[in-house]
Amino acid sequence: MAQRVSVNISRRNGAPGDAESCPGCKQLLSAAELKESLNVCPNCGHHFRLGARERVAMLADSGTWEEIAAHLRSADPLEFFDLRPYSERIEEAEYDTGLGEAMIAGTCRIHKMDTVLVVMDFSFMGGSMGSVVGEKFWRAADTAIEYRFPLVAVCASGGARMQEGILSLLQMAKTTCAVDLMSQAPVPFVSILTHPTTGGVLASFATLADVIISEPGALLSFSGPRVIEQTIKESLPDDFGLAESNLSHGQIDMIVPRNQLKDRLVQVLGMLEGGVACALEPLWEEEAGRPGRGGPLAGALGRIKALANAPWRSLKG
Amino acid sequence: MPTLPGVHLKDEIAKITHRLRELGLSRQVDRAVWDKIELARHAERPYTLDYIHHMFPGFIELAGDRCFADDAAIVGGLAAYMGRTIMVIGHQKGRDLAARTRRNFGMPRPEGYRKAQRLMLLANKFGIPVFTMIDTPGAYPGVAAEERGQAGAISATLLCMARLDVPIVAVIIGEGGSGGALALGLADRVLMLENSIYSVISPESCAAILWKDSGEAHLAAQTLKLTSSQVAELEVIDAVLPEPRGGAHRDHAGAAHIVKEALEDNLRQLEALHPQKRKQERFAKFRRMGIWRENGLTLF
Incomplete structure (x- = not known):
C-alpha cells in the first residue's frame, strides 16, 4: 500500500543533502542516487517531491523550454503581516527556491509535441495560489489557445495563498474561467497531480482537466487531514486522501509512476489530438492506471506518431 | 509552554509585540472588524430561507442531486418573481440545534454542490435567471465528503456558473467562507451585505496556521481584509448593500427589501445585455481578479 508522505517545507529543491532516509523503506539514499532516479526511491518506489525546474527538465x-x-x-496587496511580513516570506522563498513564484509557465516540446506546460513548486510557500499563480495560469491558457497547443499542469499545492486574502480565493474563479476558454477552443488540458495537491488548487483547475493523472502516493484532498x-474527532483511515484512494473512488483517471509519466502523458495528449497512429498495444491488457507495472505500454512510445493536423487544431483559427 | 534551549519566549513575544505596535497593529485591535464578524455569524441573522420568505410570493423547493442524497446545507428552487420565475440557490444554516444538525451548520457536502449545478442547468435550459445567496463557514471537511469528490464538486460548480447563458446575481448574506462559499459566487454581479464577510480562510484557522495560535484570531481578522468595505476596495465584489439600522438580524423584512431592490436593479441591467456580451463581461471581470507586480508596476 502507498505510504503517507510527510511534507517537509524546509527541504530545498534538488539539494537533498548528502544522504536521505526514505520515508517509505528507511533506506539511506545518496543525493546522486535520488537525482538519477528522478527523486523516486529505487528500493520501494516512494516518490519524493520534485522541484519545478527539475520537473521541466524531466518532461520537456x-x-x-x-x-x-x-x-x-x-504585490503584497494586503500588506499582510503575521509573525513576519509576507513580503519577507516571499523574498525568502525566492532566495531558497530560485523561483519567482509557486508556478512557472512556458512552452516546450514533449517527445516532439508542442505543449504549454505549467508546473507548481511546493517549496515556494507551500505551492500556494495567489494572484501571480492565477495570472500565470491564465496566460498559459491564452498561449495554449492562441497556438492551439495542449496545456499540461503539474500541480503541487497546499491551497490558496492566505497572505493575499480574498484575492487568492478568487483565483479559483479566475482559473476556472481560463479552463472554460480552453474547452471552448477546444485545446486538450491534462493535469498531473503530485504530492500534495489540496485546497483551492484541487477545487479549481486541477480537477477540471480533461484527463487527471496522479503520481503514486500523492495526497489529494480538499481539506487537510x-x-x-x-x-x-477521530483518526483517519491510513489511505485517506491518497491518490490510490482517489482512484478507487473515481476522482482521477489514472496513477502513473514518475518514470513512465512523460511517455504516458504523450500517449494521452496524442489520443486527445486524435492523431496517434494505432500502434499502441491494446490498453485493456493492462489494469488501467495501477502503478508498479511496466505493462505493454512501456515500450510503445517509439511507435507513436502524432500527426501535425490533429482534428481539434483545425476546428477554428 | 515547551521551549527550545536558547530560545526565550518572553523576549521573543516582547519583540514581536513591539514590532506590531510599530506597525500600528496593537494587540488591542480595532473592534469594528471583529464586531462585523460576530454580526455576520449572528444566530438571529436572516438566512437564505428567510430572504426567500420575505422576497418572493411563491417558492417551490427542489431537492436532491439525483446521484446520492439531498444536502440540506444548500437549498434551492423556483421562486415567483415580479410575474416571472427565478432560480434561487443558497446555503442554509439552521436556526435551532435540530435544524443546525440537519443542515450541517450550512457546510455543504458534494451533493449540495451537485444539486446546485443541477438547478443552474435547469434554469439555463428555460432562460430563468439564477440568484444565489452565500452564507457558509465553508465546505464540510469530512472523510466521506472527500471520497465523494468535494474538490471536484466545487470546481465543477464554478465551471457550471462560468458557462451559464442566463444572468447570475450572487449576494453574500452572512459568512462567505472559503471555497465552499465561492462555489456559488462566480456571478455576473456579486453583492455583499454590509455586515457580511468574505474570506479565503476563517480568522481562527488563519491564526492557527500563521500565528500558531487560534487565540490570535482577532489579529488575523484584522489583516485578512474580509469586511464588505475592504473586499469592495480590492474590487472583488460589485457593490455593498447597506443593512437596516443595527444590522439585518434586527429587521429581516427590511434586509430582504434591500436585497430585493438590489436584485431587481442588477437583473434589469444584466438582462439589457445580449447573452454573449454578458458572458464576455463575466469572463473579463474574473480575468481581472488579483493584484500583482509586473516590470515594476502594480497591476489590477
Missing part, C-alpha cells in the same frame, strides 16, 4: 525535450510570464511577482481529524 532538452533545450525546448521557453518560459512565459516569468517576470510576474506578488488534520482539519478533518479535528472536525470529526
Whole structure:
C-alpha cells in the first residue's frame, strides 16, 4: 500500500543533502542516487517531491523550454503581516527556491509535441495560489489557445495563498474561467497531480482537466487531514486522501509512476489530438492506471506518431 | 509552554509585540472588524430561507442531486418573481440545534454542490435567471465528503456558473467562507451585505496556521481584509448593500427589501445585455481578479 508522505517545507529543491532516509523503506539514499532516479526511491518506489525546474527538465525535450510570464511577482496587496511580513516570506522563498513564484509557465516540446506546460513548486510557500499563480495560469491558457497547443499542469499545492486574502480565493474563479476558454477552443488540458495537491488548487483547475493523472502516493484532498481529524474527532483511515484512494473512488483517471509519466502523458495528449497512429498495444491488457507495472505500454512510445493536423487544431483559427 | 534551549519566549513575544505596535497593529485591535464578524455569524441573522420568505410570493423547493442524497446545507428552487420565475440557490444554516444538525451548520457536502449545478442547468435550459445567496463557514471537511469528490464538486460548480447563458446575481448574506462559499459566487454581479464577510480562510484557522495560535484570531481578522468595505476596495465584489439600522438580524423584512431592490436593479441591467456580451463581461471581470507586480508596476 502507498505510504503517507510527510511534507517537509524546509527541504530545498534538488539539494537533498548528502544522504536521505526514505520515508517509505528507511533506506539511506545518496543525493546522486535520488537525482538519477528522478527523486523516486529505487528500493520501494516512494516518490519524493520534485522541484519545478527539475520537473521541466524531466518532461520537456532538452533545450525546448521557453518560459512565459516569468517576470510576474506578488504585490503584497494586503500588506499582510503575521509573525513576519509576507513580503519577507516571499523574498525568502525566492532566495531558497530560485523561483519567482509557486508556478512557472512556458512552452516546450514533449517527445516532439508542442505543449504549454505549467508546473507548481511546493517549496515556494507551500505551492500556494495567489494572484501571480492565477495570472500565470491564465496566460498559459491564452498561449495554449492562441497556438492551439495542449496545456499540461503539474500541480503541487497546499491551497490558496492566505497572505493575499480574498484575492487568492478568487483565483479559483479566475482559473476556472481560463479552463472554460480552453474547452471552448477546444485545446486538450491534462493535469498531473503530485504530492500534495489540496485546497483551492484541487477545487479549481486541477480537477477540471480533461484527463487527471496522479503520481503514486500523492495526497489529494480538499481539506487537510488534520482539519478533518479535528472536525470529526477521530483518526483517519491510513489511505485517506491518497491518490490510490482517489482512484478507487473515481476522482482521477489514472496513477502513473514518475518514470513512465512523460511517455504516458504523450500517449494521452496524442489520443486527445486524435492523431496517434494505432500502434499502441491494446490498453485493456493492462489494469488501467495501477502503478508498479511496466505493462505493454512501456515500450510503445517509439511507435507513436502524432500527426501535425490533429482534428481539434483545425476546428477554428 | 515547551521551549527550545536558547530560545526565550518572553523576549521573543516582547519583540514581536513591539514590532506590531510599530506597525500600528496593537494587540488591542480595532473592534469594528471583529464586531462585523460576530454580526455576520449572528444566530438571529436572516438566512437564505428567510430572504426567500420575505422576497418572493411563491417558492417551490427542489431537492436532491439525483446521484446520492439531498444536502440540506444548500437549498434551492423556483421562486415567483415580479410575474416571472427565478432560480434561487443558497446555503442554509439552521436556526435551532435540530435544524443546525440537519443542515450541517450550512457546510455543504458534494451533493449540495451537485444539486446546485443541477438547478443552474435547469434554469439555463428555460432562460430563468439564477440568484444565489452565500452564507457558509465553508465546505464540510469530512472523510466521506472527500471520497465523494468535494474538490471536484466545487470546481465543477464554478465551471457550471462560468458557462451559464442566463444572468447570475450572487449576494453574500452572512459568512462567505472559503471555497465552499465561492462555489456559488462566480456571478455576473456579486453583492455583499454590509455586515457580511468574505474570506479565503476563517480568522481562527488563519491564526492557527500563521500565528500558531487560534487565540490570535482577532489579529488575523484584522489583516485578512474580509469586511464588505475592504473586499469592495480590492474590487472583488460589485457593490455593498447597506443593512437596516443595527444590522439585518434586527429587521429581516427590511434586509430582504434591500436585497430585493438590489436584485431587481442588477437583473434589469444584466438582462439589457445580449447573452454573449454578458458572458464576455463575466469572463473579463474574473480575468481581472488579483493584484500583482509586473516590470515594476502594480497591476489590477
